[in-house]
Amino acid sequence: MRSxxxxxxxxxxxxLQQGRRLVEICNACRYCEGYCAVFPAIELxxxxxxxxxxxxxxxxxxxxxxxxxxxxxxxxxxALNLPKAFSDLRLETYERYAWPRPLAALxxxxxxxxxxxxxxxxxxxxWMAKTPSRSAAGSENAGAFYAVVSEGVMIxxxxxxxxxxxxxxxxxxxxxxxxxxxxxxLDAPSLLAAFKDxxxxxxxxxxxxxxxxxxxxxxxxxxxxxxxxxxxxxxxxASTYTAAVYEHIFxxxxxxxxxxxxxxxxxxxxxxxxxxxxxxxxxxxxxxxGPASKLLLDIDYSFLVLLFVAAATxxxxxxxxxxxxxxxxxxxxxxxxxxxxxxxxxxxxxxxRATISPR
Ligand code: SF4
Ligand code: SF4
Numbered sequence: 001m002r003s004x005x006x007x008x009x010x011x012x013x014x015x016l017q018q019g020r021r022l023v024e025i026c027n028a029c030r031y032c033e034g035y036c037a038v039f040p041a042i043e044l045x046x047x048x049x050x051x052x053x054x055x056x057x058x059x060x061x062x063x064x065x066x067x068x069x070x071x072x073x074x075x076x077x078x079a080l081n082l083p084k085a086f087s088d089l090r091l092e093t094y095e096r097y098a099w100p101r102p103l104a105a106l107x108x109x110x111x112x113x114x115x116x117x118x119x120x121x122x123x124x125x126x127w128m129a130k131t132p133s134r135s136a137a138g139s140e141n142a143g144a145f146y147a148v149v150s151e152g153v154m155i156x157x158x159x160x161x162x163x164x165x166x167x168x169x170x171x172x173x174x175x176x177x178x179x180x181x182x183x184x185x186l187d188a189p190s191l192l193a194a195f196k197d198x199x200x201x202x203x204x205x206x207x208x209x210x211x212x213x214x215x216x217x218x219x220x221x222x223x224x225x226x227x228x229x230x231x232x233x234x235x236x237x238a239s240t241y242t243a244a245v246y247e248h249i250f251x252x253x254x255x256x257x258x259x260x261x262x263x264x265x266x267x268x269x270x271x272x273x274x275x276x277x278x279x280x281x282x283x284x285x286x287x288x289x290g291p292a293s294k295l296l297l298d299i300d301y302s303f304l305v306l307l308f309v310a311a312a313t314x315x316x317x318x319x320x321x322x323x324x325x326x327x328x329x330x331x332x333x334x335x336x337x338x339x340x341x342x343x344x345x346x347x348x349x350x351x352x353r354a355t356i357s358p359r
Contacts, residue, residue, distance in 0.1 A: 012050060015088045019053045022085050025078065032066040035207040037197075039066075051180040054096075057089035058176070061203045063211040065218070067291040074290070087293030097179070099171035117342055118306060122335025124157070125149055126328070145254055148327045149334065158334070161341040201226055213283050222283055229276030229307070235269025236314070255321055266314060273311040277304050306343065310336045
């Protein structure tokens with residue numbers, strides 16, 4: 001057991017020690033076993049390696065049901081606060097598994113990193129943009145976008161950012177897989193169950209009644225807003241790839257009419273994202289800070305704001321593509337999209353949720 005060996009040699013972080021203490025209490029109590037996938041997974045162990053604790057922390061969806069129902073929660077002397085302990089631990093794992101390693105420290109300053117990246121990428125696109133002719137900048141003629149930022153520049157920068165994000169995610173997953181001693185092969189039923197959990201956000205259901213966003217009352221709103229954001233994002237992704245097929249297979253050059261497939265998918269997806277992000281922000285702003293990790297909350301905010309700006313500039317670009325504002329909007333939109341790809345190399349709060357069934 002590699003993780004256990006490392007555990008013996010390397011002094012553990014305060015987060016791991018705290019996580020182990022709480023998980024061992026929960027394993028004796030087991031009152032919350034119906035709330036989420038974490039508790040059945042806890043029950044499979046008597047002792048917990050650092051890899052086990054990282055795995056459990058990333059399985060937690062922060063629904064907070066266990067916090068409000070726990071007889072050992074503050075002000076009890078045990079001060080058991082599992083959602084906060086897992087949030088702190090998750091942040092540690094983001095840093096530990098991140099690739100490339102020197103960028104890991106950015107996770108501690110994620111909000112600043114996200115803003116600086118978005119700004120730099122926007123300036124880069126604006127700098128590379130040609131000075132558009134009056135007719136190109138404010139027209140809906142085929143190729144109007146490429147009159148602002150050339151096709152080669154757009155594909156080279158976006159493609160490089162996308163490939164870097166894929167590689168960084170794959171390396172992060174590999175680090176997580178090794179540290180948690182996950183099996184070398186997954187069987188089809190486990191994979192199917194994991195995908196079903198992801199696409200239905202089953203674990204945000206908090207055992208069926210929803211999350212405890214503000215107090216001990218349950219609500220499904222967080223789950224619904226997550227669905228809106230998640231499926232909106234997928235629709236926007238589908239819009240981009242439909243446009244690529246139109247252009248590179250059929251030779252139809254953008255911008256496309258309002259009633260074309262790429263524009264319809266992008267409009268519905270962008271609107272769904274805005275609704276989801278606004279709802280999630282509202283829940284976070286009004287939530288009980290007791291079970292929250294301040295640092296992770298900052299990261300959540302920075303992701304959500306960046307996603308909001310990406311969706312809003314995409315819709316604005318659509319609405320104002322025949323005006324002189326199109327050039328500036330395109331540079332900002334592309335800059336934010338590229339910085340999102342780069343920032344997504346961290347295990348984003350909304351994408352890391354339960355991709356693996358309990359062992
Ligand atoms: S969170 Fe509290 S009530 Fe729930 S299993 Fe742990 S110790 Fe028991
Ligand atoms: S906060 Fe919710 S998901 Fe996390 S351990 Fe508690 S009950 Fe499970």
